[in-house]
Amino acid sequence: MNTQGNLLIVSSSPHLHSENCVATTMRDVVIALLPALFAAIYFFGMDAVTVVLTCVITAVLSEAIAQKIMHREVTISDGSAVVTGLLLAFCLPPTIPLWIAAIGAAVAIVIGKHFFGGLGCNIFNPALIGRAFLVASWPVAMTTWVAPLGLDGVSAATSVDSITTATPLAILKGGLAQGLPSYGQLFMGNIAGCLGETSALALLVGALYLLFRGHIDWRIPFSYLGTVFVFTWLIGADPVFHLLAGGLMLGAFFMATDWVTSPITKKGRIIFGIGCGLLTVIIRMWGGYPEGVCYSILLMNLATPLIDRYTRGRVFGGVKKHA
Amino acid sequence: MSIRTFKGGVHLAGYKEGTQGLPIVEAKVPGIVYLPVSQHLGAPCEPIVQVGDEVKKGQKIAEGKGFVTAPIHASVSGKVIAIEKRPHPGGNFVNCIVIENDFKEEWADTVKPHPNPEELSPDDIRKIIFEAGIVGMGGATFPSHVKLAPVEGKKADYIILNGVECEPYITADHRLMLEKPERIIAGLKYILKSTACKKGIIAIEENKPDAIALFKKLVVKEKGIRVQALREKYPQGSEKQLIYACTKREVPVGGLPIDAGVIVHNVGTAAAIADAVELGIPLIQRVLTLSGDGIQKPANYLVRLGTLFSALIEESGGYQGEPEKIIAGGLMMGKTVFTADVPVIKGSSGIVVLKKKTASKAREYNCVRCAKCIDACPLFLEPTTIAKLVKRNLFKEAEQMNAFSCIECGSCQYSCPARIPLVQYLRRAKQEIVAMKAKAKSDGGKK
Numbered sequence: 001m002n003t004q005g006n007l008l009i010v011s012s013s014p015h016l017h018s019e020n021c022v023a024t025t026m027r028d029v030v031i032a033l034l035p036a037l038f039a040a041i042y043f044f045g046m047d048a049v050t051v052v053l054t055c056v057i058t059a060v061l062s063e064a065i066a067q068k069i070m071h072r073e074v075t076i077s078d079g080s081a082v083v084t085g086l087l088l089a090f091c092l093p094p095t096i097p098l099w100i101a102a103i104g105a106a107v108a109i110v111i112g113k114h115f116f117g118g119l120g121c122n123i124f125n126p127a128l129i130g131r132a133f134l135v136a137s138w139p140v141a142m143t144t145w146v147a148p149l150g151l152d153g154v155s156a157a158t159s160v161d162s163i164t165t166a167t168p169l170a171i172l173k174g175g176l177a178q179g180l181p182s183y184g185q186l187f188m189g190n191i192a193g194c195l196g197e198t199s200a201l202a203l204l205v206g207a208l209y210l211l212f213r214g215h216i217d218w219r220i221p222f223s224y225l226g227t228v229f230v231f232t233w234l235i236g237a238d239p240v241f242h243l244l245a246g247g248l249m250l251g252a253f254f255m256a257t258d259w260v261t262s263p264i265t266k267k268g269r270i271i272f273g274i275g276c277g278l279l280t281v282i283i284r285m286w287g288g289y290p291e292g293v294c295y296s297i298l299l300m301n302l303a304t305p306l307i308d309r310y311t312r313g314r315v316f317g318g319v320k321k322h323a
Numbered sequence: 324m325s326i327r328t329f330k331g332g333v334h335l336a337g338y339k340e341g342t343q344g345l346p347i348v349e350a351k352v353p354g355i356v357y358l359p360v361s362q363h364l365g366a367p368c369e370p371i372v373q374v375g376d377e378v379k380k381g382q383k384i385a386e387g388k389g390f391v392t393a394p395i396h397a398s399v400s401g402k403v404i405a406i407e408k409r410p411h412p413g414g415n416f417v418n419c420i421v422i423e424n425d426f427k428e429e430w431a432d433t434v435k436p437h438p439n440p441e442e443l444s445p446d447d448i449r450k451i452i453f454e455a456g457i458v459g460m461g462g463a464t465f466p467s468h469v470k471l472a473p474v475e476g477k478k479a480d481y482i483i484l485n486g487v488e489c490e491p492y493i494t495a496d497h498r499l500m501l502e503k504p505e506r507i508i509a510g511l512k513y514i515l516k517s518t519a520c521k522k523g524i525i526a527i528e529e530n531k532p533d534a535i536a537l538f539k540k541l542v543v544k545e546k547g548i549r550v551q552a553l554r555e556k557y558p559q560g561s562e563k564q565l566i567y568a569c570t571k572r573e574v575p576v577g578g579l580p581i582d583a584g585v586i587v588h589n590v591g592t593a594a595a596i597a598d599a600v601e602l603g604i605p606l607i608q609r610v611l612t613l614s615g616d617g618i619q620k621p622a623n624y625l626v627r628l629g630t631l632f633s634a635l636i637e638e639s640g641g642y643q644g645e646p647e648k649i650i651a652g653g654l655m656m657g658k659t660v661f662t663a664d665v666p667v668i669k670g671s672s673g674i675v676v677l678k679k680k681t682a683s684k685a686r687e688y689n690c691v692r693c694a695k696c697i698d699a700c701p702l703f704l705e706p707t708t709i710a711k712l713v714k715r716n717l718f719k720e721a722e723q724m725n726a727f728s729c730i731e732c733g734s735c736q737y738s739c740p741a742r743i744p745l746v747q748y749l750r751r752a753k754q755e756i757v758a759m760k761a762k763a764k765s766d767g768g769k770k
Binding site: 007008009010011012013014015016017018020021022024025075078117118119120121215217259260261262264265312313314315316317318 | 333335414491563567573574575576578646647648649650654655656657658659660661662663675677688689690691692693694695697701702703704705707708725728731733736737738739740741742744746747750
């Protein structure tokens with residue numbers, strides 16, 4: 001008997017693994033964001049390209065530098081920094097100075113993610129941390145909007161001459177003289193707003209892909225959107241307008257559904273979505289800002305551990321626990 | 324009749340095409356068999372033969388103390404040439420009774436057909452099952468007579484025969500169901516009789532439509548026995564999930580199937596019971612599947628217990644490529660062995676040989692809280708939360724999260740995009756909980 005030579009590999013079961021891994025999931029998220037990226041380029045031209053590139057490159061670089069400094073393995077190949085950079089770019093105005101965008105991306109990655117321990121350990125959605133930081137630091141740059149191009153037949157090259165305007169939500173908030181856009185404009189995305197948030201259609205196409213691939217749970221976006229719809233309808237506002245305007249579609253499908261910062265229980269995800277919805281409407285209707293998606297998600301991120309704790313399910317063969 | 328299932332679980336590639344169409348062939352009876360004294364859950368046996376003794380086929384050669392044990396029988400006739408510690412498919416070294424085959428195939432005189440098995444009492448049937456050394460042949464190897472013993476105040480409403488076989492690559496039960504269906508039904512009837520139970524269910528996963536159709540035809544004339552088709556999903560063959568799928572009953576936490584009024588036996592166990600009761604043949608051989616991408620000719624073999632894996636691999640034309648892992652059991656729950664020179668035991672339902680892959684392995688990440696493990700867990704646990712507690716040595720908290728309910732099916736780890744070895748953490752939690760309880764008990768005793 002030969003037990004000395006040619007020993008086989010011994011490992012703990014299971015010996016089979018699904019094809020899924022973090023990197024493939026991040027790749028799918030990037031794919032899901034592509035329609036909105038194309039819409040952004042279509043509506044905002046080269047501005048969109050430069051802002052997106054600035055954010056993505058800065059995010060990846062700052063992740064690499066942060067990990068080097070902290071003597072950790074550099075994990076930029078998992079694609080999570082690319083996703084954070086893309087998402088941050090999507091919630092910035094198209095005319096944002098590039099150095100501000102770069103600072104936002106670095107803050108998102110370094111403070112929002114690596115100060116907490118890196119992928120999986122952050123409490124808040126890093127991209128939203130980046131946005132919140134920029135809104136607090138450069139409020140004017142973060143609220144200077146341009147009218148979209150494209151549908152007017154204006155070519156992207158003339159984007160330097162873009163007309164300054166207001167977002168639909170700001171129009172509503174400020175009672176400005178400008179008329180509100182139609183549902184059709186809101187749905188297609190030829191309205192003023194952050195880069196990637198304006199086209200509900202493009203975002204929904206991407207969201208469907210993520211739902212189909214099983215990467216996001218329908219519970220969060222549907223409870224979020226449902227709450228906004230019902231709440232605005234109850235207080236006499238225009239529910240369809242509120243669904244389509246601002247960053248709600250982007251937030252509900254791509255930010256609130258972030259694995260790391262949303263609850264892991266099914267019931268918890270519904271509570272999370274409802275909480276986001278309530279806070280969004282409260283901020284939009286009665287808060288100081290025209291838009292509340294970013295802060296509502298950040299606030300609910302904070303509640304995630306608590307929600308998880310109190311929504312734990314019943315174990316198979318066990319009785320229902322009363323929390 | 325609808326196709327039923329359980330909640331949670333994962334959809335796996337079956338990898339069964341290679342062997343499901345291959346009839347069971349009798350493997351070459353080896354010149355030497357190695358019979359470990361521990362082939363079951365419970366007290367190991369002590370040899371009752373000595374080196375130099377002549378033994379006959381079917382002769383009892385080792386027995387254990389207590390109730391939860393199962394005796395071992397010689398699988399060939401010949402001479403005991405050694406009793407020594409040898410590698411066991413469980414991963415450790417276990418005392419083995421080594422018998423040199425004289426190829427006379429002489430049966431022991433204890434092995435004789437029963438003249439009228441119809442007249443046996445429930446007690447007689449259980450006694451025969453115990454004496455024949457029959458254990459759960461799906462891989463769990465729990466002694467069968469223990470499951471059948473009456474429990475005060477509890478009654479079995481259903482006997483379920485497990486013909487699910489949800490592990491990838493393994494087709495041994497499938498072939499047995501196609502080739503020996505009448506033995507399985509006969510076994511079920513003895514089980515029903517020994518437990519005074521009226522209803523029997525033969526549960527088969529929908530990926531074996533030929534077996535479902537065959538049994539449906541055969542049970543038409545059997546009173547109280549029905550066939551239940553089950554959705555193809557892993558771990559459909561897990562006892563608790565099987566019971567739920569068939570009866571909508573949940574085995575309570577910390578309880579046994581009998582607490583839900585059900586007893587489950589594997590189809591292979593039922594066939595072995597029929598052989599023991601009617602023919603007096605103890606458990607000395609079994610059907611297993613030898614498959615995987617690292618084997619030349621996958622096959623379903625009828626094998627004498629004590630045959631080495633290496634002998635079967637040789638019979639199947641040897642390795643294809645360089646072997647990386649040899650798994651005793653299935654891909655999801657089987658154990659890797661460090662050498663192919665381990666013997667087939669009562670619970671060996673399959674041997675899977677995986678060849679060396681050139682592709683690099685995905686790295687492990689931090690948990691990204693995707694909750695796929697929670698969705699996959701058929702026991703509704705939070706594997707990732709328990710794993711995090713184990714990392715911080717918080718075993719009491721892990722126990723409160725019901726870590727002990729884990730059946731180690733591997734569904735969580737299979738689904739995990741961060742490739743965290745969740746099952747290993749869960750196993751650790753269970754070991755520590757057992758240790759904690761033992762300590763609490765001994766501390767309590769001292770006071």
